[in-house]
Amino acid sequence: MRDYLVKRGLSALGTLALAVVLNFFLFRIMPGDPTRTVVGDFRVAPEVRKVLIHQFGLDQPIWVQFLLYVQNLLVGNLGVSFQYRGTSVAAIIFGRRLFNTFILMGSSIAVALLIGIVIGTIAAWKRESKFDVFTVIFSLVTYSMPVFWLGMLIILVFGYYLNSIPIAGTITVGLTYSNVFEYAADYLHHMTGPFVTLTLSFIGYYFLIMRDSILDVFTEDYMLTAKAKGLSNRKILFRHAMRNATLPMVSLIAVEVTYLFGGATMTETVFSWYGIGRLVYEAVVMADYPVLQGIFVVMAVVVIAANFLADIAYALLDPRIRY
Amino acid sequence: MDLTSQEPVRLQIKEDRFWLYRRKLGDFWRLYRRSALGKLGLIIVSFFVVVAVAAPWIAPFDPFSFVGDPFLKPSSTYILGTDQVGRDILSRVIYGTRISLLIGLVASAMTIGLGTVIGLVSGYLGGWVDNALMRITDLFIIIPALPLMLIMASILGKGMTNIIIVITVVGWTATARMVRSQTLSLKERPFTEASRAIGSTDLHTIARHIVPNVFPLVFANGMIAIVDAILSEAGLSFLGFGDPSAPSWGMVLHFADNAGATVNGYWWYIVPPGICIMFLVMGFAFISYSTDQILNPRLRRR
Numbered sequence: 001m002r003d004y005l006v007k008r009g010l011s012a013l014g015t016l017a018l019a020v021v022l023n024f025f026l027f028r029i030m031p032g033d034p035t036r037t038v039v040g041d042f043r044v045a046p047e048v049r050k051v052l053i054h055q056f057g058l059d060q061p062i063w064v065q066f067l068l069y070v071q072n073l074l075v076g077n078l079g080v081s082f083q084y085r086g087t088s089v090a091a092i093i094f095g096r097r098l099f100n101t102f103i104l105m106g107s108s109i110a111v112a113l114l115i116g117i118v119i120g121t122i123a124a125w126k127r128e129s130k131f132d133v134f135t136v137i138f139s140l141v142t143y144s145m146p147v148f149w150l151g152m153l154i155i156l157v158f159g160y161y162l163n164s165i166p167i168a169g170t171i172t173v174g175l176t177y178s179n180v181f182e183y184a185a186d187y188l189h190h191m192t193g194p195f196v197t198l199t200l201s202f203i204g205y206y207f208l209i210m211r212d213s214i215l216d217v218f219t220e221d222y223m224l225t226a227k228a229k230g231l232s233n234r235k236i237l238f239r240h241a242m243r244n245a246t247l248p249m250v251s252l253i254a255v256e257v258t259y260l261f262g263g264a265t266m267t268e269t270v271f272s273w274y275g276i277g278r279l280v281y282e283a284v285v286m287a288d289y290p291v292l293q294g295i296f297v298v299m300a301v302v303v304i305a306a307n308f309l310a311d312i313a314y315a316l317l318d319p320r321i322r323y
Numbered sequence: 324m325d326l327t328s329q330e331p332v333r334l335q336i337k338e339d340r341f342w343l344y345r346r347k348l349g350d351f352w353r354l355y356r357r358s359a360l361g362k363l364g365l366i367i368v369s370f371f372v373v374v375a376v377a378a379p380w381i382a383p384f385d386p387f388s389f390v391g392d393p394f395l396k397p398s399s400t401y402i403l404g405t406d407q408v409g410r411d412i413l414s415r416v417i418y419g420t421r422i423s424l425l426i427g428l429v430a431s432a433m434t435i436g437l438g439t440v441i442g443l444v445s446g447y448l449g450g451w452v453d454n455a456l457m458r459i460t461d462l463f464i465i466i467p468a469l470p471l472m473l474i475m476a477s478i479l480g481k482g483m484t485n486i487i488i489v490i491t492v493v494g495w496t497a498t499a500r501m502v503r504s505q506t507l508s509l510k511e512r513p514f515t516e517a518s519r520a521i522g523s524t525d526l527h528t529i530a531r532h533i534v535p536n537v538f539p540l541v542f543a544n545g546m547i548a549i550v551d552a553i554l555s556e557a558g559l560s561f562l563g564f565g566d567p568s569a570p571s572w573g574m575v576l577h578f579a580d581n582a583g584a585t586v587n588g589y590w591w592y593i594v595p596p597g598i599c600i601m602f603l604v605m606g607f608a609f610i611s612y613s614t615d616q617i618l619n620p621r622l623r624r625r
Contacts, residue, residue: 015465018462026474141601141605144600144608145600148576149576149601152584153593153597155585156584258467261469262468262469265473266469266561266562284476296470299466299467
């Protein structure tokens, strides 16, 4: 187990190092003056620019720049934002935005996973029943929908026609709250739209995988044993089949974190949710390269860590896996 | 018999090969026809291809001309109403089929091409080349695709070509992985070894013995690559990276969003382009599913 941990850890660090290299060079393949992407923007004050040129060694050869970039990265210096006129990138990312994105992503992934596992199990149990056919079609439809369009439809139906959800933002602007619960209620109310959008767009995928996985488990000998022991259907299904079939889902969660960032970018943009995804879009529109570069690193760390944790969790949960 | 002339013999071999492929294709079609989903997918995709080709004859108006007042509701003249500058929405959706389909097909073809080449090289050469390439593949698989595409698009700039480049550069990994593992296994088979033993060059061995055996899986994978490419294009265009002179469905939705279609309840502006994306994606997904059932030996029903 320890060897396995070390091996996976080193591999994760290797991938991260590669991500940093890619991130550095990606922003330097642009035509023109390379300093343009780091400091050369009219929105950054000249004094700040001078400090940055020195900090990031922009008047020096490219390999010195790279070393300085890594050094700055290690102490958390991600440069300064263009659109926010010199605010540090780290402060922008690690403030409210990351929190908002994690709340949205975390709750959507948890709920989608739960629903996917349960209805996947039931659908597989009642294979080719009306419930099964309906849920399979439902997941195919949600899978085929572009996430942003799903979000637009939800705004149209629940925001415009039913007028029951706020259509943009994280909280009501200008509202003062008498206590923290009121704040939370307003926050959650605003989260309804993006939360439903993200959850719907992921249920289908989880559902299909879970259904397949259960159908696979049904062919195993221990299912026959369980039946022969005279266990109730409910026990066989939820104790034996579901537990074993959930195992592959663990590694899926990590993979999904990668996709969630994509989904969150779309959803947050459509609903103007004040998070990292929305920040990606804003930074792209405003050509705020330092912010983009910072987000790339943060995203890489998050997904690589998620995959590493999933590997460990998988090894812990499945005693058959020994490396 | 004149031994110096070998022409007839070679011709004979070529003909055999032709009939072999012909027969294989026939087998495939026979199995494919049995799949209801596969047929449905083919019908959906054919429908959109016909719409794309026949766009000038089907569309009631020119998609770029200002043919009426802005924001007209659906009527018998403007079936889906008009947009914020008075262009006919139905015509724009019909012409959008061309762009969405074209970018989807070209981008996925390039994705598959790049992935296949990298997978072949990686699997066949092995060693440090394989190691390095697979490390890069790992990275691209793990990094969120859409944000990376957005970042690259912001660096490269707007436009159709750049969208295709971005989708290709970000999307080749799945194919590369699959082709590599297939190549690794094919490399050890007797016929590849025999080919090497009689002194064939690597290129010849790859082209003659590995590529034909990898091809079916690449083809099945290609259908999913089209799905990914269509959805990616829609997303990038929706966020404003499309070419305004060649509007795709995603682009139409981008303009709808700009015009505040959701908060004003212009469902006729929002629903149709999205439905088109959804059905086109479903069509290719169905084809992919059925193709996979036939070409993937593990799934094939006997």
